[in-house]
Amino acid sequence: MTDLWSQRLAKHQRQQFKYLRLVFNDHFVIALIFMLGGLGYAYSNALKGLTHPVWWAKPLGLIVLLIVLGFGHLATLVEEADTVFLLPKEESFPAYLERAWRYSLLLPSIVMIFAVLALAPFLWIGAGMTMWGLLFLGVTELVLKALNLKLAVLQRYQMANWQQHTSWLFYGFSLLVLAAAFYIHPLVGVVLAVLGAVYARMQQRQVGHFHLRWQYLAATEKTRMFNLYRFYNLFTDVPGMGSRVKRRSYLDFIANWVKPTHDDAYGYLFIRGFLRGTEYSGLYIRFVILGSIILYFSSQWVLALILFALFLYMTGFQLLPFYHQYDGIIFTHLYPLSDQQKQRSFERLVQWLMGVQWGIGALVILVVWKFTMPTAIILIATFVEVLAFVRIYTPQRLRPQKRIIR
Structure with a gap:
């Protein structure tokens, strides 16, 4: 299964690089530079108006970090034919999903780090947070995203009825953790996030006793790739991607x-x-x-x-x-x-x-x-x-x- 993941990952990356070269063309890169520069300049001017902590800084930071947690989904690279041909290999599939979890965590982690770094000046001035507090907040965000993807792995197994409400449970738990980090102490948020990750890890050790939800596994990956190709289709023609028509x-x-x-x-x-x-x-x-x-x-x-x-x-x-x-x-x-x-x-x-x-x-x-x-x-x-x-x-x-x- 390790070799299968390596082969599919190499193929997937070659295909993504082909489209990314077309997406990040000269026009888009220039526009992106100007947009980021304009937003950064406006953000810098807005921070100059903050001379002391304000009450709405912590709620705004909490909402932004909660929204950023939604970036990135579990990339399993599973195909529809796997529901038949890989069925005899179900016992060794946890190793495959473990590598999928590691790969899926890479890009969201970079986004989380940049999000916390972008919020750091605002939280430093508007919320009165210290450097250690911002560091603990970044660790909390990374652990919560790792927990999110780990719950996505567990959701691929026929384990319990609570799996149908995994998203609601995760965002409810994340709201409590971030609230504790902002209003109690950032270290409390780290401890709660780590406890949640440890619980998910313990649950993952029991997946060998349950069957995979093969149809759900293939359907979610197909939906993820469709959304990704729909974004690419805004910049270039993607084979098999046609725009929908609405009466309006x-x-x-x-x-x-x-x-x-x-x-x-x-x-x-x-x-x-x-x-x-x-x-x-x-x-x-x-x-x-x-x-x-x-x-x-x-x-x-x-x-x-x-x-x-x-x-x-x-x-x-x-x-x-x-x-x-x-x-x-x-x-x-x-x-x-x-x-x-x-x-x-x-x-x-x-x-x-x-x-x-x-x-x-x-x-x-x-x-x-x-x-x-x-x-x-x-x-x-x-x-x-x-x-x-x-x-x-x-x-x-x-x-x-x-x-x-x-």
């Missing part, structure tokens, strides 16, 4: 603005496909919401200009593949319309979407900065960017490449 009749008034005339059939198709599809519409909504939040907390108008322009560009750039969304449907090739008409319809869609995003961002800028000269510069520059992207950049990207025949 409450958005019909938007689609009715585009009249289904004989010379704008593509415009009607694009707007309907965008409103009903979950892939591009979800990505668009995330960019608009995230960009608006970051703009609201931007304290420097130059930084706000860069972030606003960057989010507009990222939105338009991510919408460009939607132009070829229906190329594989034979009925669209029966339209008596030219490629130029299709391109003009798509450019109107991009202009409309980027214009709505620009309008929302402009409202946020006006709320934060009022109507000043920096505000005018930001609005004019980003408006020109939208026009340049739609009228110049988009036609160049959609222009079919000529093949050179040698």
